[in-house]
Amino acid sequence: MLPFAELHLHLEGTLEPEMVFELAERNRVALPWRDADDLRGRYSYGCLQDFLDLYYANMAVLRTEADFAELTDAYLARAARAGVVRAEVFCDLQAHTARGVPAPVVLSGVADALGRAEADHGVSAGLILTFLRHLPAEDAARSYAEAIATGVDLLGVGLCSSEIGFPAAPFADLYARARADGLHTVAHAGEEGGPDSVWEVLEHLRVERVDHGIRAMSDPELVRHLAERRIPLTVCPLSNVRLRAVGELSAHPLPAMLDAGLVACVNSDDPAYFGGYLDDNIAAVTDAFGLTPDQVATLARNSIEASFLPAADKQRLLSTVPA
Ligand code: ADE
Ligand code: ZN
Numbered sequence: 001m002l003p004f005a006e007l008h009l010h011l012e013g014t015l016e017p018e019m020v021f022e023l024a025e026r027n028r029v030a031l032p033w034r035d036a037d038d039l040r041g042r043y044s045y046g047c048l049q050d051f052l053d054l055y056y057a058n059m060a061v062l063r064t065e066a067d068f069a070e071l072t073d074a075y076l077a078r079a080a081r082a083g084v085v086r087a088e089v090f091c092d093l094q095a096h097t098a099r100g101v102p103a104p105v106v107l108s109g110v111a112d113a114l115g116r117a118e119a120d121h122g123v124s125a126g127l128i129l130t131f132l133r134h135l136p137a138e139d140a141a142r143s144y145a146e147a148i149a150t151g152v153d154l155l156g157v158g159l160c161s162s163e164i165g166f167p168a169a170p171f172a173d174l175y176a177r178a179r180a181d182g183l184h185t186v187a188h189a190g191e192e193g194g195p196d197s198v199w200e201v202l203e204h205l206r207v208e209r210v211d212h213g214i215r216a217m218s219d220p221e222l223v224r225h226l227a228e229r230r231i232p233l234t235v236c237p238l239s240n241v242r243l244r245a246v247g248e249l250s251a252h253p254l255p256a257m258l259d260a261g262l263v264a265c266v267n268s269d270d271p272a273y274f275g276g277y278l279d280d281n282i283a284a285v286t287d288a289f290g291l292t293p294d295q296v297a298t299l300a301r302n303s304i305e306a307s308f309l310p311a312a313d314k315q316r317l318l319s320t321v322p323a
Helices: 017-027 036-040 048-061 065-081 093-097 103-115 117-121 137-150 169-180 195-203 214-218 220-228 237-242 254-259 278-289 293-306 311-318
Strands: 004-006 084-091 124-132 156-160 184-189 209-212 233-235 264-266
Touching (some): 004 264, 004 278, 004 293, 017 036, 017 065, 065 084, 065 103, 084 103, 093 124, 103 117, 103 124, 103 137, 137 169, 195 209, 195 214, 195 220, 209 214, 214 220, 214 233, 237 278, 254 278, 264 278, 264 293, 278 293, 293 311
Parallel strands (some): 004 084, 184 209, 233 264
16 A cells, blocks of 8 residues: 555544534533435535535534544544555644633644554654634634644644635734744645645745645736745645536546646545545556556655655655555
């Protein structure tokens, strides 16, 4: 099995319908769905916002440190089976504190599972704190301060949630602070928004990686910029189909991204909501585009290069991918 780094994964997006019901019962949270199949039957979305509405609603069942640890551990176990050896995962802390779950409960639970990831699952792991761009930047700054106060180790910061109509530029000061604190920086852009949205996170947030970025492909100068600087794009094919960012998988720009020399890698985004984990995404694009073993190996290599692992660890992992 090829070794992959998964770099675009929302922990809350790994909350499977069965776990929604299990946690609802344990935490006495009332749900508007009959059962897990009823809930799963609603996972058809017209756009990003349709999905986000359900995604935030389901988070209501996550209440305790143990809930967050179990969620994270279940993802790591499944990711290891998919060939993931490195996971840099997102946590939407603001979505939890906004409903009264304290930051230390969320982050200690997540960090507990991430701390055991290597020993329990053979996966090295890091945590990226994601800010919600539909909320004011002041909210995000408060959340960042709360996260730092927990003492939990952070690998980086990110930006996600609704893209169109919610500019990234107001988060520039917060990104500068995180950078000064030694953290890595990523941001969602170019999922529903156009190339300007990608330029915005590059110029204002100075991100090291772009999450999605598929709409960069309509701007040749941007593609050149990303390729020359080897700025990675964390692409999520099944997510893009389910959220209608592309009409169908065969129309996905992944092959064009690879042909353009971009450091594009494949990720699962919110696997419980989009019909597949990393291995399912790799299988789907391999099938849709008839990718050769060499092209799949390039995706594995790109994912490792795009990770925030130290150079020596990258070299060690890269040496295990067939040339
Ligand atoms: N939060 C969780 N999944 C997301 C996605 N695909 N785009 C933006 N924000 C998200
Ligand atoms: Zn995402």
